Amino acid sequence: MKKKTLSVALIMALAGSMMLSSCIGNFSLTKKVFEWNQNVGDKFVNELVFIAFCIVPVYEIAAFIDAVVINSIEFWSGTNPVVQSTKVIDGENGRYLVECDGKGYTIKSETDGSIVRLDFTEEDKSWSVTANGETHTFMSFVDDNHVKMITPEGNYQIVELSQAGLYAYKSIAAPTNFAMN
Secondary structure (H helix, E strand, O other), X not given: OHHHHHHHHHHHHHHHHHHHOOOOOOOHHHHHHHHHHHOOOOHHHHHHHHHHHHHOOHHHHHHHHHHHHHHHHHHXXXXXXXXOEEEEEEEOOEEEEEEEOOOEEEEEXXXXXXXXXXXXXXXXXXXXXXXOOEEEEEEEEEEOOEEEEEOOOOOEEXXXXXXXXXXXXXXXXXXXXXXXX
């Protein structure tokens, strides 16, 4: 009898955890509206636009669309349609198309057609680069103040997220100007 009670309790706990879990999502549309508002003008203009958007319910509508539509799409498909975009960047070595799909970035050179992919892995909080069919992790977040960065020798070094840490890492990486071929 105790075995049956334990089984029922376990099944109820699992069912409850599945029913009570949620996908909050990124609220990308709402964030974009806030970011746009922060860049309208000086702090007084930004405040006036903020108040107007609260009265007209722009923020409320954006949050509702995020919660009901966009976050549902993100939950079921794994990608956020608001985050997806393509930008053209003119660099000193040519023109590049940078496509963001909500999970990472694909960078394509219009000059030679080469493609580089940058991906963020949420599980281990790391960034990796894929080029010429090879993938290498180049940075992992250790905590809020430190990252583990690849060195020119292929080892990893803990770097503090500060001006001093950045300077120390640059002194290691800059003399060799390493790049993955």
